[in-house]
Amino acid sequence: MSDTKWLNESEMAAWMAYVAATHLLERRIEEQLKADSGLTHAQYEILAKLSQQPGGRVRMTELANRLIVSKSGLTYQIGQLERMGLVTREACPSDERGVLAVLTEKGVRCLERTAPGHVAVVRAFLIDRLTPEEVETMRQIMTKATAAMEAAPTGPPRARRPGKSPE
Structure with a gap:
């Protein structure tokens, strides 16, 4: 047996409510975006x-960081x-290796329309x-969670094994 600190009933209910709400809200957002513009949420x-x-x-690498996505995932969506x-x-004028993503006038109009x-969806739900x-x-809660994830090393936290000290 491990010494995993399992969620209690209240914590599990909060976690499941969070998961259900985020999945349902994401579905509603995707439906709205598809109907209004054909965009995915990532593209929006x-x-x-x-x-x-x-x-x-903005530079593609900076945009990927701001969106919290991989560079390859961003490259696909930009395509x-x-x-x-x-x-x-466009090529970055200050760095020949850099690439800028640039919003077009058509992109501005699409965003204004969408x-x-x-x-309305974010407000309503x-x-x-x-x-x-x-x-x-x-x-406050989401800021605290974001800060914890940004400060943690990448990869999932490991459950402690009996007789082993935390890493």
């Missing part, structure tokens, strides 16, 4: 992040967005269901 997030950058452009005419790639529906205090508590 790329457009949204690019729109927040000066000139709608899809390029085929749709929503994004282009964003209101996206916000999450934000408007909470009090302002609960929204703040949620922000």
Whole structure:
């Protein structure tokens, strides 16, 4: 037997509620995006992040870090967005090895058309269901969880084995 600290009934209920809510919200977001623009949630997030950058452009490596995705996953999604005419790639003027992702005018228009529906889904199924205090508590909880994951070494934490000290 291991000395795993199993979730108690309350913790398990909280975890299962979180999992169900995030999966269901993701499904609703995907449905809305597909209906409004044919985009996936990942593609929408790329457009949204690019729109927040000066000139709608940012280095691919920086964009991957901001989106918390792999470079190869981002490259694939950027390729899809390029085929749709929503994004282009340009050489980085300050580093010949660097590549910039650039939001096109068509990408801006797509985002402007799609964003209101996206916000409506997030409001209807999450934000408007909470009090302002609960929204703040949620922000604090997710900020704390994000900080813990960003500070931890990559890979899953290991369960302790009997008779072994933690690594």
